[in-house]
Amino acid sequence: MPLHLTSRRQFISRLGAAAALSGASLHSADVDENLVAVLNDTHIGAQHPESASIPANLRHTIAALLALPRRPAAVIINGDLALKDGRRGDYEHLARLIAPLREAGVALHLGMGNHDDREIFYEVLQHEKPAAPVVESKHVGLVRLGGANLFLLDSLKATMLTQGLLGEEQLQWLTKLLDLHNDKPALVFAHHNPRLGGDPLHFPGGLEDSEPLWQVLAPRRHVKAYIHGHIHHREFHSHEGIHILNTPATSYVADKKASTTGWTLLRFNDQGAQATTLTHLPDHPWNNAVTDLAWRT
């Protein structure tokens, strides 16, 4: 899997070699190693005209990321890439929308949600398909940054099934990988909300193996946060000292009075991270709202 399981340093060095060959200069200084952008629930459809709000929101978000004075070291789209059931045309449209990030050399990591179809996703975005999957039938990855390691999980159990599942094999892989990479804060990303720490209203549609996951995460003190989408809302919770971030959808919300669309910037510091919410509505109270997250010791 070319981008997943690739350290930022290796990625930069590959870019550096390419830049040297082309004679272009590599603006590695323009990358902020402590900055990560989190998007989720892009829900791009084949049939969306370019003027529709859902693709326009993703275009707006990508333009904002590319306009940052220093670019994020990683951009993560945390599942539900496709509109409803993961059709070929959905991913073709998504590929066109994310092309500016790829062309700018931004490290982009795509995750699976319950509205995705992993096989169709691989057929369209062929470079995402690993030659030898580390977890069978799951799209997972590790991103190693200066200030944190990001563990990207796949909670897609079945397309169009609201509940999510990691499964035993993925949990075993995660356990080994967490123990191998315990030198930095670990942040765990998956599309589905855990059935812990948050809003019980959403628990039935969340991650079926939340308890086994937490049995892996809680005793490993370097695990600091779990980040998910799926609910199309913004909330901050915690369970056993692990922050649980429910990050806004880029696409749409069910109730515009209660929620809105946007994305999240995570900036790491020595003690934790700052989560900044950005919204497509410039005057929304969440726009530029900063939440300080202190890592557990």
Ligand SMILES: [Fe+2]
């Ligand atoms: Fe979802």
